[in-house]
Amino acid sequence: MTKPRVATAWLSGCSGCHMSFLDIDEGLFELADKIDLVYSPIADVKDFPQNVDVTLVEGAVTNSENEELAHTIRKNSRIVIAFGDCASTGNVSAMRNRFTVDEIERRAYIELTDRNPKVPNAYEIIATLMKKALPLHEVIPVDLFLHGCPPSAEEIWLAVTELLAGRTPVLPSAYLRFG
Amino acid sequence: MPNITLTLDGEQYSADANDTILTIAREHGVNIPTLCHLDGLSPIGACRLCLVEIEGSPKLQPACTTVPAEGMVIHTNTEKLQRYRRMIVEMMISEGNHHCAVCVVNSSCELQDLASEVGLTHVRFPYLFPGKSLDASHKSYAIDRNRCVLCNRCVRVCHEVEGAHVWDIAGRGLGCTIISGMNQPWGESEACTSCGKCVRVCPTGALIERGVGVSEMHKGEDFLKYIVTARNKKEWVAKGE
Numbered sequence: 001m002t003k004p005r006v007a008t009a010w011l012s013g014c015s016g017c018h019m020s021f022l023d024i025d026e027g028l029f030e031l032a033d034k035i036d037l038v039y040s041p042i043a044d045v046k047d048f049p050q051n052v053d054v055t056l057v058e059g060a061v062t063n064s065e066n067e068e069l070a071h072t073i074r075k076n077s078r079i080v081i082a083f084g085d086c087a088s089t090g091n092v093s094a095m096r097n098r099f100t101v102d103e104i105e106r107r108a109y110i111e112l113t114d115r116n117p118k119v120p121n122a123y124e125i126i127a128t129l130m131k132k133a134l135p136l137h138e139v140i141p142v143d144l145f146l147h148g149c150p151p152s153a154e155e156i157w158l159a160v161t162e163l164l165a166g167r168t169p170v171l172p173s174a175y176l177r178f179g
Numbered sequence: 180m181p182n183i184t185l186t187l188d189g190e191q192y193s194a195d196a197n198d199t200i201l202t203i204a205r206e207h208g209v210n211i212p213t214l215c216h217l218d219g220l221s222p223i224g225a226c227r228l229c230l231v232e233i234e235g236s237p238k239l240q241p242a243c244t245t246v247p248a249e250g251m252v253i254h255t256n257t258e259k260l261q262r263y264r265r266m267i268v269e270m271m272i273s274e275g276n277h278h279c280a281v282c283v284v285n286s287s288c289e290l291q292d293l294a295s296e297v298g299l300t301h302v303r304f305p306y307l308f309p310g311k312s313l314d315a316s317h318k319s320y321a322i323d324r325n326r327c328v329l330c331n332r333c334v335r336v337c338h339e340v341e342g343a344h345v346w347d348i349a350g351r352g353l354g355c356t357i358i359s360g361m362n363q364p365w366g367e368s369e370a371c372t373s374c375g376k377c378v379r380v381c382p383t384g385a386l387i388e389r390g391v392g393v394s395e396m397h398k399g400e401d402f403l404k405y406i407v408t409a410r411n412k413k414e415w416v417a418k419g420e
Contacts, residue, residue, distance in 0.1 A: 085280055095278055097308035110351030113269045130202055132308065137301055143312060145300045179279030 004053040004164060007039035008083070010165055011066040011074055012093045012133060013059030015041070016150040017084035018153040021056070023153035026036075048072045054163055055084040056146075060093035061139045065127035074140040079163065083104050084150040087179055092149070095135040101129045144169060186252040200242040200253060201229055212264060212296055215241045216287060216332045217380055217400060219407035220339060225331050226262055228293070231255045231291075237326040239263070249328050265297045273304045273331055274353065276311065276325035282384040283396040289382035290328060309353070310361050316366030322357065327385035329355055333377035340406060379403070 010018060018041060021073060023026070038052060039045045048069060055077040061070050074080055085091035096104050110117040136142050146159055155175045162169035181196040187209055194203040199222065203240070204211050212416045225242035231242045234252040247253065254260070266349040272289060279285050315321040334346040334357070345368050349358045360368030378386040387396060409415055 020224075082301070089279075090306060091278055091280055094306065094308065095276070095281075097306075098276070098310045135301070135306070138305060142301070173295050173298060176298060176300065177291060178277075179282065179288070179291055 003034060003036045005049070005051060006035040006039045006160075007037070007055040007073075007077065008040045008041070009039065009057045009069060010056060011019045011057060011059030011069065011136075011175060013084065013086040013094070015058070017058040017086075017146075018042070018172065020084075020148075020150035020153055021156055024157045025153070027153075027157055028040040044099065046130075048074050048076060049167050051162070052077040054079045054081065054160075055137055056081045057087050058083045058134060060086045060090045061130070062093055062096075062133040063127040066157045067130065070136065070139050071118045079109075079143045080136075080140065081144045081146060081159065082136045083146050084151050085147060087142075088145045088147055088179060090133050090135045094099070094135075097132045101131060104129065144173075146177075149174065151175075151179055181248065183249045184249065188253070188255055194247070195270065197246065200231060200245050200247055200255075201241075203247070204242060204255060209255055211242050212293060213243060214293060214328065215328070215333055216334065216380055219403035220332060220335040220380070223331055223335070227267055230260060230263060232257055232260060238273075243285075261297065265299055268297050268299055268352050269302045269304055270293050272299075273302050273306045273330045274309065275328065276308060277383070278325075281393055282326065283391045283393060284384040285394040285413060286400065287397045288384060288392075309352070311356070314359070314365050316364035317371070317373070318366065319373055319388065320365070320375065322359070322365060323384060324356055325385075326383045327357055329357070329382055331380055332380040332382065333357065333386055336376045336380045336403070340378050340403065341372060341374050343370045343372050343374075346377060376381055376395045376403075 008021065009016065012077055037043050038049045039103045055073050057073060057080060076115045082088045109119045113174045144159065146155060146156065155171065159171065182193050184191060184193050186206060186209065191369045192202040192207055201211055201213065201216065207296060211229045211231065213229045216222055216229065224244040227241060229242040230239040232254040233240055234255050235332060272294065277290065279291055282288065311324040313321065313325065328346065331348065334348060337346050338344040339347055345359050347358050349362060359365040360370060365371065370376045379398050379402060381398065
């Protein structure tokens with residue numbers, strides 16, 4: 001029997017959700033036997049692959065690269081999980097939304113720098129910021145939401161093991177909690 | 180006191196004819212979610228979370244302000260009510276800038292609790308990300324309007340319990356906002372006694388103590404019960420008065 005193909009993606013977040021994933025400790029060994037990790041910030045894979053069973057997506061969608069990857073993920077994955085508060089609500093990544101992109105870039109690259117103040121504009125190689133940072137479900141349909149900043153290792157473990165057992169995870173209300 | 184009989188979620192109860200549906204439900208261990216309601220403040224039915232269905236009435240009624248009539252048959256937790264409650268919490272979240280993870284009351288917030296209680300997986304409405312203001316002009320406290328859900332508790336506690344009436348709500352619709360004094364910075368309001376009651380009763384991280392960090396603040400609005408009970412029993416009246 002082939003193993004389920006699992007991916008994790010890192011959009012605009014702090015990687016804290018991935019850190020929490022690593023916090024499942026010895027569960028990682030069990031998981032490594034049961035799944036094929038086909039794409040992840042901790043795996044050296046360049047392009048998002050085809051035929052993925054489950055993808056956990058950390059982070060809000062804030063730039064053109066995030067947006068493109070989100071659509072590829074949806075197209076190539078059977079189940080997409082919004083992994084943590086930035087993916088589920090926008091969270092800290094969305095705190096910039098009351099400012100314009102111009103204001104944000106001026107603040108970051110001109111006001112707060114002491115040398116070579118210049119807004120980068122090599123848009124053929126760098127991503128452009130979207131007008132607003134968005135939760136994942138405002139960009140693509142999402143099948144399951146893991147709350148928390150970050151979600152606890154127990155919550156991640158419960159969701160992943162339930163999915164691997166072929167069940168839809170029913171998270172207790174204690175886990176359905178933003179923040 | 181005259182008594183009435185009513186049916187609550189299929190069970191018959193006898194109740195004081197002057198009590199609200201919410202009071203009766205809580206007396207009998209029937210949980211109805213609330214947000215603007217706080218024991219000790221006058222009920223205003225503002226948040227609509229405690230809406231219940233009454234057989235024979237086409238409209239949903241807020242449990243906190245409705246006094247039942249004899250023989251009423253009331254449902255407190257139907258599928259329709261659950262759907263509405265979830266929707267109300269979704270609107271409260273999408274109309275503000277809550278960012279729970281970086282809030283001083285993270286993990287002891289009534290809005291967070293409610294989202295969990297009504298089983299909110301995500302907010303289906305587009306987040307509005309409104310540009311709301313923060314006022315830290317008071318020496319001890321601050322108001323972050325990004326996290327205000329307009330429950331009106333601060334307005335009521337300041338007017339009804341402290342007697343200072345610093346707070347009001349100005350504007351309409353999405354433009355509604357809590358203002359201090361004559362719409363001036365809180366620190367310049369001469370009516371404010373700096374008692375902090377508004378901060379204690381605020382269900383979210385909108386009214387806060389200055390100098391507290393993320394997840395560090397626990398409000399505990401229980402103090403209100405002691406004040407109101409003591410006042411009702413006239414425990415603070417000097418002898419001979």
